[in-house]
Amino acid sequence: xxxxxxxxxxxxxxxQEGIGRARAAEFTVPGTFGRPYTVKTPVxxxxxxxxxxxxxxxxxxxxxxxxxxxxxxxxxxxRPGHARVESFGELHxxxxxxxxxxxxxxxxxxxxxxxxxxxxxxxxxxQSHIDGSSHxxxxxxxxxxxxxxxxxxxxxxxxxxxxxxxxxxxxxxxxRTVQWAERGLRVKLKDHQLRFGIVQGGLYxxxxxxxxxxxxxxxxxxxxIGGLSIGESPDLMQAMARFTAPLLPQDKxxxxxxxxxxxxxxxxxxxxxxxxDCVMPTRNARNGQLFTSxxxxxxxxxxxADSKEPLDPECSCETCTQYTRxxxxxxxxxxxxxxxxxNTIHNLTYYIRLMTEMREAILSExxxxxVESFYRKRGNDVR
Amino acid sequence: xxxxxxxxxxxxxxxQEGIGRARAAEFTVPGTFGRPYTVKTPVxxxxxxxxxxxxxxxxxxxxxxxxxxxxxxxxxxxRPGHARVESFGELHxxxxxxxxxxxxxxxxxxxxxxxxxxxxxxxxxxQSHIDGSSHxxxxxxxxxxxxxxxxxxxxxxxxxxxxxxxxxxxxxxxxRTVQWAERGLRVKLKDHQLRFGIVQGGLYxxxxxxxxxxxxxxxxxxxxIGGLSIGESPDLMQAMARFTAPLLPQDKxxxxxxxxxxxxxxxxxxxxxxxxDCVMPTRNARNGQLFTSxxxxxxxxxxxADSKEPLDPECSCETCTQYTRxxxxxxxxxxxxxxxxxNTIHNLTYYIRLMTEMREAILSExxxxxVESFYRKRGNDVR
Numbered sequence: 001x002x003x004x005x006x007x008x009x010x011x012x013x014x015x016q017e018g019i020g021r022a023r024a025a026e027f028t029v030p031g032t033f034g035r036p037y038t039v040k041t042p043v044x045x046x047x048x049x050x051x052x053x054x055x056x057x058x059x060x061x062x063x064x065x066x067x068x069x070x071x072x073x074x075x076x077x078x079r080p081g082h083a084r085v086e087s088f089g090e091l092h093x094x095x096x097x098x099x100x101x102x103x104x105x106x107x108x109x110x111x112x113x114x115x116x117x118x119x120x121x122x123x124x125x126x127q128s129h130i131d132g133s134s135h136x137x138x139x140x141x142x143x144x145x146x147x148x149x150x151x152x153x154x155x156x157x158x159x160x161x162x163x164x165x166x167x168x169x170x171x172x173x174x175x176r177t178v179q180w181a182e183r184g185l186r187v188k189l190k191d192h193q194l195r196f197g198i199v200q201g202g203l204y205x206x207x208x209x210x211x212x213x214x215x216x217x218x219x220x221x222x223x224x225i226g227g228l229s230i231g232e233s234p235d236l237m238q239a240m241a242r243f244t245a246p247l248l249p250q251d252k253x254x255x256x257x258x259x260x261x262x263x264x265x266x267x268x269x270x271x272x273x274x275x276x277d278c279v280m281p282t283r284n285a286r287n288g289q290l291f292t293s294x295x296x297x298x299x300x301x302x303x304x305a306d307s308k309e310p311l312d313p314e315c316s317c318e319t320c321t322q323y324t325r326x327x328x329x330x331x332x333x334x335x336x337x338x339x340x341x342x343n344t345i346h347n348l349t350y351y352i353r354l355m356t357e358m359r360e361a362i363l364s365e366x367x368x369x370x371v372e373s374f375y376r377k378r379g380n381d382v383r
Numbered sequence: 384x385x386x387x388x389x390x391x392x393x394x395x396x397x398x399q400e401g402i403g404r405a406r407a408a409e410f411t412v413p414g415t416f417g418r419p420y421t422v423k424t425p426v427x428x429x430x431x432x433x434x435x436x437x438x439x440x441x442x443x444x445x446x447x448x449x450x451x452x453x454x455x456x457x458x459x460x461x462r463p464g465h466a467r468v469e470s471f472g473e474l475h476x477x478x479x480x481x482x483x484x485x486x487x488x489x490x491x492x493x494x495x496x497x498x499x500x501x502x503x504x505x506x507x508x509x510q511s512h513i514d515g516s517s518h519x520x521x522x523x524x525x526x527x528x529x530x531x532x533x534x535x536x537x538x539x540x541x542x543x544x545x546x547x548x549x550x551x552x553x554x555x556x557x558x559r560t561v562q563w564a565e566r567g568l569r570v571k572l573k574d575h576q577l578r579f580g581i582v583q584g585g586l587y588x589x590x591x592x593x594x595x596x597x598x599x600x601x602x603x604x605x606x607x608i609g610g611l612s613i614g615e616s617p618d619l620m621q622a623m624a625r626f627t628a629p630l631l632p633q634d635k636x637x638x639x640x641x642x643x644x645x646x647x648x649x650x651x652x653x654x655x656x657x658x659x660d661c662v663m664p665t666r667n668a669r670n671g672q673l674f675t676s677x678x679x680x681x682x683x684x685x686x687x688a689d690s691k692e693p694l695d696p697e698c699s700c701e702t703c704t705q706y707t708r709x710x711x712x713x714x715x716x717x718x719x720x721x722x723x724x725x726n727t728i729h730n731l732t733y734y735i736r737l738m739t740e741m742r743e744a745i746l747s748e749x750x751x752x753x754v755e756s757f758y759r760k761r762g763n764d765v766r
Binding site: 050051052054055056057079080084087088094095096305306308318322323324326327330331333334336337338340341 | 433434435437438439440462463467470471477478479688689691701705706707709710713714716717719720721723724
């Protein structure tokens with residue numbers, strides 16, 4: 001049985017209806033390096049799909065202030081294989097990252113990325129997106145893979161219904177998600193591993209209530225909101241996150257999976273969410289879409305060709321302090337390797353700093369002023 | 384007129400015929416940052432085609448011990464344009480590299496990379512490899528571009544005949560190369576810029592003698608051997624470098640252009656060459672071909688999938704001290720961005736350390752023992 005996660009809310013804001021919302025907290029994971037690691041929330045977790053956050057090193061992630069990174073169970077199962085990762089001393093030592101790692105369950109990729117998949121009550125059969133070979137995931141296998149990877153935080157294997165879906169489809173996926181959660185909990189993990197349960201329920205409030213009740217009744221260390229940011233509008237996503245957050249326990253971390261844009265993180269924190277992950281900062285970096293305190297910059301744009309300005313004058317990352325917009329544009333246009341790297345360093349720094357600023361604003365009880373200033377500075381990007 | 388380059392031979396070995404060969408030396412470039420920079424030779428210059436050594440930062444290059452990097456006139460003329468680079472404070476400030484830069488003349492790329500080209504006594508008309516647009520390089524324009532780029536070392540605009548070529552073809556190119564050298568010398572450069580003349584002559588000893596006599600009669604600060612490593616066998620290349628090196632002045636730096644494999648650098652130093660450049664360490668890194676003290680490693684090979692060994696146990700670079708062969712193989716197989724970067728850091732460190740070791744061996748008068756040990760350790764790679 002997993003060790004109880006130590007979770008401490010340092011400050012929580014309460015909305016007009018008396019509901020606990022934005023909060024600054026910390027929790028401690030036992031860790032695999034002989035000493036526990038304390039995570040300060042709200043926190044953004046960069047995505048390291050295949051045992052690397054694309055284009056940057058563990059040292060750079062540390063310098064940016066990254067606390068936790070993600071690993072993808074589906075991808076690491078296919079390449080290089082979870083048993084191989086374990087033989088290298090688990091994912092931390094394999095990739096040289098000595099801070100917490102959260103692994104997803106593989107469920108989302110199995111449904112969205114793999115080829116033809118067939119789901120039944122026992123599990124999912126799917127085809128590898130690499131070579132079309134046939135594989136089968138069950139809740140038990142997902143736990144075994146994550147156990148081998150040795151992540152600090154293990155996600156339950158859930159079924160995320162597509163968007164849009166009928167209430168009947170969502171309910172069927174919810175039922176399976178609860179059964180799978182219970183089966184996963186019966187699989188022993190390593191002593192240092194903590195477990196996250198996942199609430200589903202699509203965009204139906206009544207189903208979210210039901211799913212939250214069923215999942216939070218199970219002995220998880222923390223809870224995630226799944227099934228959002230899969231095609232619905234940002235407004236709907238934000239509204240459903242805001243509806244669901246208070247349905248999760250006050251005394252455990254809350255994780256909004258796969259979200260999102262900077263404004264989605266702001267609204268998520270405002271709703272009472274503690275953890276976030278998204279490929280957006282890293283993927284957009286590779287596509288030249290950069291986030292700045294003044295709004296978005298498409299670095300490919302010819303208007304930057306002669307710009308001697310830093311990308312974001314308010315940012316202190318390597319990219320903003322050492323290079324100009326003109327040079328960054330040149331690298332992008334020439335498809336130079338350094339482009340993806342410098343852009344990634346900036347975008348991740350932006351996301352991480354956003355979370356730090358929100359944390360400080362909550363602690364000093366000026367969060368709403370901070371939110372107002374955030375939207376004002378972004379000008380046209382105001383939602 | 385260019386400032387005289389300060390060049391000091393610290394130690395030179397003499398072969399059995401009394402010819403000065405391998406040497407440890409240093410020379411000083413005036414520099415563009417208000418202070419001169421002293422280069423220790425023999426030295427390998429990483430290639431930074433488009434204002435970046437592919438995949439690595441200036442900071443990483445400094446950490447590896449890189450002293451000089453190359454910039455490519457042809458590429459920078461096309462993108463982002465030399466006038467634009469100049470407006471950013473020349474190439475050093477544009478890319479954030481505060482040590483010496485050598486720029487080639489553009490001649491080699493115009494003949495080898497550009498589309499249909501037409502050469503006449505005045506210059507070369509060619510088509511951009513990017514968009515097919517028509518351009519014309521003359522010796523004067525090459526100097527003007529390099530002047531705008533602000534490199535510390537400027538190469539003469541030469542004609543490199545293809546391999547194989549008849550003596551008549553080589554002679555015609557030589558004649559043009561001398562005329563173009565003289566025309567280039569009449570173009571005023573910036574005060575800090577030093578000039579390199581280029582000896583041609585193909586694989587004909589008598590023509591090399593003639594070209595060396597004509598070119599070294601001109602007031603260049605240093606001399607390069609061009610027209611090698613363009614398709615001839617390594618043995619022929621090494622023999623011609625060895626033949627040509629002593630034809631160049633003892634009291635000026637000697638540069639063997641575009642060479643080469645580690646063993647070619649060893650034989651080049653042995654012949655009396657001071658400077659080298661080649662895309663091999665960087666390009667091979669991106670293709671997973673890694674140079675180690677025990678010989679070549681093709682990191683894609685399945686035999687490395689489970690290897691917990693460092694890439695090169697004798698290397699102290701970031702890649703060798705922080706990652707395993709198994710992880711490097713995983714990154715390569717998954718085409719991760721980090722692969723090219725870590726491989727490049729290692730290969731360049733290998734090349735730079737090779738030069739440092741040779742320099743130390745020359746200074747301590749045990750160069751031939753070092754060479755013997757170099758070939759012995761590489762085992763099957765012995766030429």
